Amino acid sequence: MKSLTQLYDPATFRRQGHSLVDLLADYLKSTPEAVANPHAEPGDMLEGFRTLLKEGTTPDDLFKKVLTDSVHLHSPYYMGHQMNPPAPLVALADLLNGIINGSTAIFEMGRAGAVMERLVIEHTAGLLQLSKGTSGFLTNGGTLANLTALLAARAAKWPSGDAWKDGNGDLRPCVFVNEQAHYCIDRAVRIMGWGEAGVVNIPSDDKFRMRTELLEEAISTARSKGMTPLAIIGSAGTTSTGSFDDLGAIADFAERHGLWFHIDGAHGAPVRLDPEKAHQLNGLERADSMIMDYHKMMMCPGLTTGVFFRNGTDAFRTFHQQADYLLSFDTNEEDWYNMGRRTFECTKNMMSLRVFSLLSCYGSDIFRDYVVRVNTIAANFAADVRANPLFELALDPGCNIVCFRYRPTMPVHSADDLDNLNAMIRAQLVAETNYYLVQTRLRSRIYLRCTFTNPKTEVNHTAGLLQAIQSIGGEITNLRSQFLT
Ligand SMILES: Cc1ncc(COP(=O)(O)O)c(C=O)c1O
Structure with a gap:
């Protein structure tokens, strides 16, 4: 039984704290290549954490596990829900x-x-x-x-x-x-x-x-x-x-x-x-x-x-x-x-x-710089979507949210087919690539939705996203037409 004295001991805290900051700095360094949202099943996760309770753990191991089992907002491939990657300084404030x-x-x-x-x-x-x-x-x-x-x-x-x-x-x-x-x-x-x-x-x-x-x-x-x-x-x-x-x-x-x-x-x-x-x-x-x-x-x-x-x-x-x-x-x-x-x-x-x-x-300029940056990523991405005949842009973005869908003209898809196709693309994209984006329904039809919150997302990431969607979408469409003929 670890004692209360040790729990509140400044020297222990110093050691654990330095170790955590090192872990987080290494983590931030590694995020450029990180899968934004690694797949995990709720049941497996529950068992993993239950084991920690049963067997006990160290702060180092616990923090590493939480990091590994989290969504990586600092990855430039993160384009999911409206959560920004917090500035590391703010984490220190916390x-x-x-x-x-x-x-x-x-x-x-x-x-x-x-x-x-x-x-x-x-x-x-x-x-x-x-x-x-x-x-x-x-x-x-x-x-x-x-x-x-x-x-x-x-x-x-x-x-x-x-x-x-x-x-x-x-x-x-x-x-x-x-x-x-x-x-x-x-x-x-x-x-x-x-x-x-x-x-x-x-x-x-x-x-x-x-x-x-x-x-x-x-x-x-x-x-x-x-x-x-x-x-x-x-x-x-x-x-x-x-x-x-x-x-x-x-x-x-x-x-x-x-x-x-x-x-x-x-x-x-x-x-x-x-x-x-x-x-x-x-x-x-x-x-x-x-x-x-x-x-x-x-x-x-x-x-x-x-x-x-x-x-x-x-x-x-x-x-x-x-x-x-x-x-x-x-x-x-x-x-x-x-x-x-x-x-x-x-x-x-x-x-x-x-x-x-x-x-x-x-x-305060730092806020302006951030907002301009993420809006610009979204505007450039939307322009690329608009220019690509295989895609449909739902609307010009007013901020950092872009809704669009894969919409090849051949073969002709029914509205429901197109919904299924985009839902399947999104599922496969998240399961098999580094990207994390979400989907939404607009006027009851399914669209892919990116919220660009990471200022480190670059053109190669957004261009890569369109390529990945195109390749997954093409594969699914081919398989489907083989199956139907
Ligand atoms: C427009 C709008 N209002 C309110 C909320 C809810 O905010 P919170 O998640 O901070 O409770 C959201 C969340 O996405 C939102 O987009």
């Missing part, structure tokens, strides 16, 4: 956080975290050109952030009484959102007790943007059904395709009807840092609330999410309940340094250090 167990619920338990959080929010608001007076906080993920912002919308726009105190009563509130929005919006609305009808999905156009010309009719219909519209949500950008709603048109609509205007910028808000693509976010500064994940395009590990309110005091609206042992409510002064007043979480880790370390040690 190590520090792990030792001090930095918390930010109340100032006296997390002083550094509280002030860094305020500065991170202020700096990000400046970078994204949000309006003066913007305030907010960090929270655990876009899902929770959207819920928190919508709770603020409920508090601000509730017609009479207090939903926090009295519940929803007979009111049937609803929000308007692009049908392409992330499912967490629907989830948030249901959590608030507004049910399925609480989300009014607005159809999207051929570029998967909300058809804002349908909004007037949608609000009349909702009202005629006895619903009470409270908010409208703009997507910047959408999960499947990275499309950006017309935020200016949505802001106009919200103003006309006195609705709360929220923007889900979990993925795409950082695109405002890219001079060529920033125009897609015109109107961002007009939102009452906006959220952004720092773990999708801002080089942080998950979960790190900012919630921003145009009118800073709205950040305090959501949770009115008393917690006398933690917070004093005998004053109306907004004690910004007690973050627990504004967040869903009570104990919340000091995630601000992640962003603050990049801002203070590298400067």
